[in-house]
Amino acid sequence: MIKATTPLYAVIGDPIAHSLSPLMQNWFIQHFGLDAVYVAFRVCPTELKNAVQGMRALGIQGMNVTVPHKEAVTAWTDEYSSEVTLLGAANTLKNVDGKISAFVTDPYGFIESLSENSARFNQADVLLFGAGGAARSVCYALSRLSVNRIILHDIDDQKTESLLRLCRTNLGLTKTVALKSIADDMNDIIAATPIVINATAIGMHPQENQSVIENVRTINKGHFFYDLIYNPAKTRFLRMAEKAGAVVQSGLDMLIFQGLQSMRIWTGEELKLNHASMQELRTLLTHFLGNHE
Ligand code: NAP
Numbered sequence: 001m002i003k004a005t006t007p008l009y010a011v012i013g014d015p016i017a018h019s020l021s022p023l024m025q026n027w028f029i030q031h032f033g034l035d036a037v038y039v040a041f042r043v044c045p046t047e048l049k050n051a052v053q054g055m056r057a058l059g060i061q062g063m064n065v066t067v068p069h070k071e072a073v074t075a076w077t078d079e080y081s082s083e084v085t086l087l088g089a090a091n092t093l094k095n096v097d098g099k100i101s102a103f104v105t106d107p108y109g110f111i112e113s114l115s116e117n118s119a120r121f122n123q124a125d126v127l128l129f130g131a132g133g134a135a136r137s138v139c140y141a142l143s144r145l146s147v148n149r150i151i152l153h154d155i156d157d158q159k160t161e162s163l164l165r166l167c168r169t170n171l172g173l174t175k176t177v178a179l180k181s182i183a184d185d186m187n188d189i190i191a192a193t194p195i196v197i198n199a200t201a202i203g204m205h206p207q208e209n210q211s212v213i214e215n216v217r218t219i220n221k222g223h224f225f226y227d228l229i230y231n232p233a234k235t236r237f238l239r240m241a242e243k244a245g246a247v248v249q250s251g252l253d254m255l256i257f258q259g260l261q262s263m264r265i266w267t268g269e270e271l272k273l274n275h276a277s278m279q280e281l282r283t284l285l286t287h288f289l290g291n292h293e
Contacts, residue, residue: 007036008058009266012043012051013066021064021259023288027281028263032271036061045072052076056098062266063093064259070104070133077102086170087136092262103265106137109258111144117249120195120224121145127179127189128152129212130199131159134228138199139167139176149175151193153182154200182213191218196241198227203235205289211236219244230255231289252282 011021025038043051048069053076055063065073070089074080077093079101084090090102111118126147128135131154142150150173154160160178167176179189190196190213202212219225225241228251238248256278264271273281 002037003035005035007061007266009036009038009062009064009263010055010060011038011040011064011066012048012069013040014042014044014068016040016042016066019066020255020285020288021066024256024259024281024285025064025263027284028260028271031273031277031281032263032269034263034267034269036267043069045069048072049076052093052100055093055095055100059095061095062262063095064262065091065093074102076100083107083140086166087133087140089133089136091258092265094265103262104137105258105261105265106134106254107141107144108261109254109256110138110141112257112261113249113251113253114145115253117224117247118145121147123148124195125149125151125193126195126197127193128197128199129202130154130228131156131163132199135199136163136166138197138228139163139171139173143167143171143173147173147195149173149177151177151179151189153179186213187216187218190216190223194222195224195226197225198229198235198237201229203227203232203237204229205231208232209236211240213237214240216240216244219246221245221247223247225249227251228254230285233286233289252285253278255285256281 022040029036074090077100081103083104084102090104092103092105094101124147128150164178167173198212203210219241223246225246225248227235227238229235230250230252242248
């Protein structure tokens with residue numbers, strides 16, 4: 001039952017109508033028996049500062065922050081986790097007595113989503129497509145997973161350079177290299193690289209017939225392909241890899257675990273999901289995505 005003291009959590013973004021966060025976070029609230037309510041607010045960029053001040057004024061205890069505010073919001077918060085300082089972006093705010101702290105849970109979502117596949121990353125080479133916000137979080141996660149080397153490719157050279165610098169200078173990934181173009185040698189690169197990650201939006205609904213790479217002949221059952229996209233559940237990139245025998249994973253579990261990590265930050269509780277609960281939540285989210293295309 002909602003009481004006068006029930007904590008309020010929210011997500012802010014623009015647009016926000018298709019966000020999965022209200023569905024997922026209210027599922028967590030119900031599943032873990034928490035006293036809280038979670039809602040969504042559409043906040044345009046010029047209102048971002050007011051939204052953070054409104055969080056203070058209204059005593060909203062936690063907020064998720066999504067596109068396009070993840071970077072800009074850090075200008076209006078009082079404290080930052082070390083990850084926010086490194087990555088320059090936040091997706092979770094916590095309000096304690098008017099002091100607002102910023103966190104980024106995407107790296108934790110990525111790591112937790114790997115489950116038993118995390119062992120594959122130790123000292124492995126990784127090919128990463130994309131150098132935007134999500135790729136920065138993935139690189140942070142890869143540093144924690146002790147990978148050997150990242151091969152980075154983004155069509156935007158400046159973003160590639162910036163992420164390359166972050167990896168080499170701040171994340172201890174000194175062997176990181178940039179791949180200027182994806183040309184003829186892609187078969188050789190993939191033959192020598194066991195883990196391939198897509199952190200671009202290429203292949204996302206409704207552009208489901210696209211993939212960052214096509215016609216790669218060297219994929220085999222030793223490969224692990226990960227796509228951060230969760231709509232569709234299996235992108236063209238993953239379907240190509242799976243057909244060639246690779247182990248594949250979509251971004252749905254990352255989405256779940258980054259959201260769960262926010263709830264842990266707000267409540268201070270451990271909050272664990274067992275296999276059956278994970279399956280129930282995956283089904284709920286997939287069903288929602290299927291009905292809101
Ligand atoms: P972003 O900031 O726009 O970054 C994507 C980057 O990929 C951009 O720099 C883009 O360049 C580049 N790119 C576009 N086409 C490319 C290509 N063919 N080859 C290489 N690079 C290319 O987006 P983001 O926020 O990082 O998100 C990326 C994807 O991850 C989205 O699909 C998002 O939904 C997903 N994501 C999933 C989760 C999860 O929990 N599963 C969390 C965060 C994000 P341009 O800007 O020049 O196009």
